[in-house]
Amino acid sequence: AQSVTQPDIHITVSEGASLELRCNYSYGATPYLFWYVQSPGQGLQLLLKYFSGDTLVQGIKGFEAEFKRSQSSFNLRKPSVHWSDAAEYFCAVGGYGGSQGNLIFGKGTKLSVKP
Amino acid sequence: NAGVTQTPKFQVLKTGQSMTLQCAQDMNHNSMYWYRQDPGMGLRLIYYSASEGTTDKGEVPNGYNVSRLNKREFSLRLESAAPSQTSVYFCASTIRHLSNQPQHFGDGTRLSIL
Numbered sequence: 001a002q003s004v005t006q007p008d009i010h011i012t013v014s015e016g017a018s019l020e021l022r023c024n025y026s027y028g029a030t031p032y033l034f035w036y037v038q039s040p041g042q043g044l045q046l047l048l049k050y051f052s053g054d055t056l057v058q059g060i061k062g063f064e065a066e067f068k069r070s071q072s073s074f075n076l077r078k079p080s081v082h083w084s085d086a087a088e089y090f091c092a093v094g095g096y097g098g099s100q101g102n103l104i105f106g107k108g109t110k111l112s113v114k115p
Numbered sequence: 116n117a118g119v120t121q122t123p124k125f126q127v128l129k130t131g132q133s134m135t136l137q138c139a140q141d142m143n144h145n146s147m148y149w150y151r152q153d154p155g156m157g158l159r160l161i162y163y164s165a166s167e168g169t170t171d172k173g174e175v176p177n178g179y180n181v182s183r184l185n186k187r188e189f190s191l192r193l194e195s196a197a198p199s200q201t202s203v204y205f206c207a208s209t210i211r212h213l214s215n216q217p218q219h220f221g222d223g224t225r226l227s228i229l
Contacts, residue, residue: 009155032215043119043205043220044158051215090157094214101146101165101212102173107157 002027004093006106013081014114021076021109023091032094033074034103035065039087047089050074061085086113117141119221121206127227128196136191136224138206144219146212147189148173149181151202152223158205164189165212196228 003026013019025031032051036044048059055067065076074091088110095102122137140147145166150158150173160173164183178200180192189208193200203225207218 034217036220041222043222044207044218045220046217049215049217094216096214100214101209101216102148102160102163103158103218105157105159107155 002031002093002095002099002104004091004104004106006089006091006109008109009107010110010112012112012114015083016080019076019078019081019085019111021089021091021111023074023076023106024072025074025091025093026072027093027096029096030069033065033067034092034094035059035063035074035076036090036092037061037087038090038108044090047076081111081113083113083115086111119206119208119219121204121221121224123224124222125225127229128193129229130196130198132196132228134193134196134226136193136204136206136226137188138190138221139188140206140208140219141187142208142210142219143186144208144210145186146209146216147183148207148209148218149179149189149191150205150207151175151200152205153202161191161204163212198228200226201228202226 005024035047091106092103119140148163149161162181167186206221209216209218
């Protein structure tokens with residue numbers, strides 16, 4: 001069965017520092033991968049998605065993610081974090097077979113930003 | 116553009132009471148979903164409706180029922196609420212029920228059961 005692991009529950013970075021959030025997936029074929037962001041009290045907003053082709057994908061708010069098949073990873077990065085980036089981030093993989101169309105979510109990484 | 120609208124935003128229930136959470140989307144999407152979010156658990160799928168007229172169980176369906184009222188609306192019902200159902204509930208929708216389709220989320224219903 002597919003699964004998504006986000007190893008870091010909580011990360012704190014200083015404003016202006018770079019950021020990398022880790023995501024590892026378990027899947028037998030080329031996956032469809034997504035990153036979502038959830039601000040406090042809000043729903044989830046799509047940051048970016050990977051389907052195929054270029055392994056470095058650009059998203060909204062200055063985020064990017066790199067798909068690495070050899071490492072089964074899809075890590076999210078941002079060169080310079082802003083205070084407004086404080087939120088919870090979820091990695092997700094699209095289902096296949098009987099669960100095609102369903103998203104399988106990681107448990108999330110909460111990002112805190114120090115001034 | 117409203118997107119996905121959930122009502123109510125907050126609710127407190129007593130154990131054993133019933134309640135229906137409402138969800139409506141104005142994006143002409145075919146597929147709709149109900150999730151619950153608990154601390155440290157991420158999002159878990161309760162039920163989904165791949166298209167109007169169909170509903171299917173997700174990962175955690177026990178204690179819930181759903182109705183796809185029409186293409187726009189998908190409701191979630193708790194027949195006899197239990198404290199274990201205290202959670203934040205999210206509705207989502209997507210154009211088609213396929214693995215490569217991103218889902219669009221509402222702002223959630225925060226439900227407490229005493």
